[in-house]
Amino acid sequence: MAPTAPTQRPTMRHSSAFLLPSTAPSSPAPGPDDAAVALVVLNQPLPRFAPLLWSRAAVRVCADGGANRVFDGMPALLPGQDPDEVRASYKPDVIKGDMDSVRPEVKEHYSNLGTRIVDESHDQDTTDLHKCIAFIAENYSATNKSNLSILVLGALGGRFDHEMGNINVLHLFPSINIVLLSDDCLIFLLSKMHTHEIHVEKSIEGPHCGLIPIGMPSTSTTTTGLRWNLDNTSMSFGGLISTSNIVEEDKVTVTSDSDLMWTTSLRK
């Protein structure tokens, strides 16, 4: 009998070029071949790069109290500009959630500017972030979704139950490229269906990184480009997980028999 061919997975490429300033010499602002960006703002302090990502996004959605953060936080991040003008130009397309956190005057302000308000207070089983991702997924056709990145601002560094709920959303929508962001780090999911090529933008991210089997153990993970690479290695909670690892090369590759969370630190 002929030997079985090793499983070949298609390669998926990842890059955080969306965080590069437009003036960066190595990389221009995203062009027509780049993924479309949808932005979701959560109810946490806005990261410093919020105005940049806002300007790159095709659609901007606030999860409930995330609208307060845009209303209060964008003028604070743009101190040279008139706060009223900032509030007029940084207008969310949608505010969605169970509406127990957005302040009435903030809701009124954006509603008057034409923001769509989607009140789902009847649903107490899904989080506001889940509701926002579902909204974006429903409003993008299947073909567009493969070319869509959803960037989630304020997803980490707050309440632990919220952080875990935010990470669960990555697993609820495994076929959508979702990146959880804070001022300090980013996280995305690496599906076991692909080999992953992660292009690390060293001017803005690293050197610290982690590769974490969050849903179930991995019996075999292989990497290149890290200081402590895995070579057909098992990972599980209670055993080895790869934290405090270091990115050594511009390109990191990961192949695993389980979905893994990839995280890198962001430079200040």
Ligand SMILES: Nc1ncnc2c1ncn2[C@@H]1O[C@H](COP(=O)(O)OP(=O)(O)OP(=O)(O)O)[C@@H](O)[C@H]1O
């Ligand atoms: N402390 C936090 N840490 C991490 N994420 C947060 C935190 N607070 C809010 N979020 C995120 O922002 C979203 C909107 O939060 P908001 O405070 O408006 O409503 P909530 O009632 O606390 O959240 P939910 O309705 O989802 O339980 C949440 O779904 C969550 O994703």
Ligand SMILES: Cc1ncc(C[n+]2csc(CCO)c2C)c(N)n1
């Ligand atoms: C088993 C279980 N645990 C917690 C909640 C509470 N909860 C989860 S999402 C959500 C909506 C918040 O906008 C709320 C209240 C639930 N429903 N079911």
